[in-house]
Amino acid sequence: MGILRRSVAHHCIKNYSKLPSLLRNDIVSRTSYQYQSHRTLLLESAFSPSVGLHRLCDADSGILEVNLDRPDVKNAINKDMLRGLQNTFEAVSKDSSANVVMICSSVPKVFCAGADLKERKTMSASEVHSFVKSLRSTFSFIEALRIPTIAVIEGAALGGGLEMALSCDLRICGEDAVLGLPETGLAIIPGAGGTQRLPRLVGRSVAKELIFTGRKIVGRDAMSLGLVNYCVPAGEAQLKALEIARDINQKGPVALRMAKKAINEGLEIDMTSALELEEACYEQLLNTEDRLEGLAAFAEKRKPRYAGK
The missing domain is CATH 3.90.226.10 (2-enoyl-CoA Hydratase; Chain A, domain 1)
Incomplete structure (x- = not known):
């Protein structure tokens, strides 16, 4: 989960609305420092x-x-x-x-x-x-x-x-x-x-x-x-x-690009053409190394290591 490595602080940020305001402010302050210190x-x-x-x-x-x-x-x-x-x-x-x-x-x-x-x-x-x-x-x-x-x-x-x-x-x-x-x-x-x-x-x-x-x-x-x-x-x-x-x-880089393309371009055309566009975008992912890595990571119960290929 990035810099915070699934820390308690990161978990709290994801659920900040459920925390008392003083604790929430303290977490935000400490997390902001961590973020800035790891930011190039x-x-x-x-x-x-x-x-x-x-x-x-x-x-x-x-x-x-x-x-x-x-x-x-x-x-x-x-x-x-x-x-x-x-x-x-x-x-x-x-x-x-x-x-x-x-x-x-x-x-x-x-x-x-x-x-x-x-x-x-x-x-x-x-x-x-x-x-x-x-x-x-x-x-x-x-x-x-x-x-x-x-x-x-x-x-x-x-x-x-x-x-x-x-x-x-x-x-x-x-x-x-x-x-x-x-x-x-x-x-x-x-x-x-x-x-x-x-x-x-x-x-x-x-x-x-x-x-x-x-x-x-x-x-x-x-x-x-x-x-x-x-x-x-x-x-x-x-x-x-x-x-x-x-x-x-953390997601597959090529998949993100194809998802954005399918959504943006699909909304501007009729449904039949949009579904054909979705199919074309999906086909471009079938032979990627990332797709195989995603399946392997799922089977091995580990975090995938995507390379954008």
């Missing part, structure tokens, strides 16, 4: 000072973190940060050892406040069009990554920040998270995928209400609407995301 501090890319790419090590090898870091503007996305996101996720897509990636914030109590409106004011209409088109393309690239992606949301995820989270496969938030698409209040619409991805998650009517009004919702409401997968106590979203990333990281 090596910056994998220097594409932008506002976007960092880190690789976890040891038992967590295969888990990557993309960290947003513009503290002075609540991680608002400007041209430089956009270039950093593009280059960072292109590097992630080429990393054959990556099994799962988490998008996190290095800024306390904020995920991403959306586009940098101060910079936006200096742009011409054509420049705004080009920027939003690039942002939309970047989020589509994140959505199309072959490996699972997890957005870790603490605090504000607004506008383009929420649209980035929507492009991920999973979303984990803290109770103090505030999510919304406020663009209509600025006389525009969510232009980086929000009008398309939000209704696919929460349904047409709810998405229309949220977009038409620009209403912001808190973490628990986001979970009840199906906008996020988990809502945990404030400050614990990254630990929950890491727990899920570790579970994913």
Whole structure:
């Protein structure tokens, strides 16, 4: 189970809601220290000072973190940060050892406040069009990554920040998270995928209400609407995301990619074609070394050692 090696602490984190608050806070504090002490501090890319790419090590090898870091503007996305996101996720897509990636914030109590409106004011209409088109393309690239992606949301995820989270496969938030698409209040619409991805998650009517009004919702409401997968106590979203990333990281890498492909592409076609797609994805796994390793590990009652082959 990664760094904690199935320790009592890890067991408690999985069941933190059943613990007294003082004990839960102590466990979270100690586990955060363990996590940070085993986390590689090596910056994998220097594409932008506002976007960092880190690789976890040891038992967590295969888990990557993309960290947003513009503290002075609540991680608002400007041209430089956009270039950093593009280059960072292109590097992630080429990393054959990556099994799962988490998008996190290095800024306390904020995920991403959306586009940098101060910079936006200096742009011409054509420049705004080009920027939003690039942002939309970047989020589509994140959505199309072959490996699972997890957005870790603490605090504000607004506008383009929420649209980035929507492009991920999973979303984990803290109770103090505030999510919304406020663009209509600025006389525009969510232009980086929000009008398309939000209704696919929460349904047409709810998405229309949220977009038409620009209403912001808190973490628990986001979970009840199906906008996020988990809502945990404030400050614990990254630990929950890491727990899920570790579970994913133990699975067959090729199987994860085929599962994502079957789900994403299958939802866009009719059922008959989707089942044919599922069959084609399954066939690609039949002759893999990992499939045989999975059967052998099951028979021998041990943990499988997958190599992604």
